[in-house]
Amino acid sequence: MDQFSFTEICLHQLKMSGVHEGEKLIVLTQGSERLDYADAFMAAGMRLGAKMYHMRLPPVPPAGAWAVGQTGLAAMPEAVEALKAADMLIDCIFLLFSPEQMAIQAAGTRILTAVEPPEILARMLPTKELRERVEFAGDLLSKAKVMRITSPHGTDVTYKLNTYPAITEYACTDEPGRWDHWPSGFVFTGGDDDGVDGTIVVAPGDILLPQNIYVRDPIIYTIENGWITDIRGGLDAELVKSYMAGFSDPRGMGMSHVGWGLNQNAKWHRMVPGEFPGGMGMEARSFYGNVMFSTGPNNELGGPNDTACHLDIPMRGCSLFLDDEPMVLDGDIAVKEMKYNFK
Numbered sequence: 001m002d003q004f005s006f007t008e009i010c011l012h013q014l015k016m017s018g019v020h021e022g023e024k025l026i027v028l029t030q031g032s033e034r035l036d037y038a039d040a041f042m043a044a045g046m047r048l049g050a051k052m053y054h055m056r057l058p059p060v061p062p063a064g065a066w067a068v069g070q071t072g073l074a075a076m077p078e079a080v081e082a083l084k085a086a087d088m089l090i091d092c093i094f095l096l097f098s099p100e101q102m103a104i105q106a107a108g109t110r111i112l113t114a115v116e117p118p119e120i121l122a123r124m125l126p127t128k129e130l131r132e133r134v135e136f137a138g139d140l141l142s143k144a145k146v147m148r149i150t151s152p153h154g155t156d157v158t159y160k161l162n163t164y165p166a167i168t169e170y171a172c173t174d175e176p177g178r179w180d181h182w183p184s185g186f187v188f189t190g191g192d193d194d195g196v197d198g199t200i201v202v203a204p205g206d207i208l209l210p211q212n213i214y215v216r217d218p219i220i221y222t223i224e225n226g227w228i229t230d231i232r233g234g235l236d237a238e239l240v241k242s243y244m245a246g247f248s249d250p251r252g253m254g255m256s257h258v259g260w261g262l263n264q265n266a267k268w269h270r271m272v273p274g275e276f277p278g279g280m281g282m283e284a285r286s287f288y289g290n291v292m293f294s295t296g297p298n299n300e301l302g303g304p305n306d307t308a309c310h311l312d313i314p315m316r317g318c319s320l321f322l323d324d325e326p327m328v329l330d331g332d333i334a335v336k337e338m339k340y341n342f343k
């Protein structure tokens, strides 16, 4: 995408995030990554009269695995203080799950993560309509006590929901201290620490992130009292187990967030070679009617597990019930106010 168009979509983003004259914004990058994002956001912010600067951290050696929560900010408390003093941080590094992100949010700075390739950002711009449906979903989720997920492949798992908040992601943020991620379009929460039980069968066509692959043969997870006690299946199960073992951290077997996708512009099929422009798979996390469960940390929700071993697994064709009321039925949104009006 040319820099002019990139600036235009960033302008749309900043308007949707309520940026106005005189606000203090910082764009955070690291090494030589996403310097064009900083340029585009700064050009857009200047047009809205914001006071902006670009904070560029030194490069970090490329990690083999996706180790969440570990950032270059940890060694720089002065930088964290500067970010706490801003109205809005545009995070082009990916700080989610880090104690630094939590401290910055707690200080009232709103945070927008933007790390996906520009063509994905452009394809999945935030809209008021998406926000309304996601917020409706978030309200229902925040009141629920039990979530049950089933599928024709044999998934039947129950999450007790008495501990953690519901988090909405609709790809822009205009409230102090609120984090969001562009692009997105989903809701999630976490089960009680000892309150997830059952079986999840990840079926062919479901997606493993950060592996960015479609599953070819079923992976069967057994979950007891909030912990994965068994993972079995064929090659895909072996890949997951081997990846997780690489962290040498048994807390990777914890249950992380769980929820469903609502973004009609996100397409399940777009991760095939030739169509996938790279990135961390936010389109897969967001596609309409997916049910996504995740393994590993729950510290972003306020929980005690801060393992760096995290997988997100969006699944097709599932049903998801809150207190026995269907939210998603066979991979389709089941509640009128959450449905997109496909013409």
Ligand SMILES: O=c1ccc(O)c[nH]1
Residues within 6 Å of the ligand: 096, 169, 181, 184, 294, 312
């Ligand atoms: O936006 C995100 C990205 C990753 C994740 O695990 C949750 N939400």
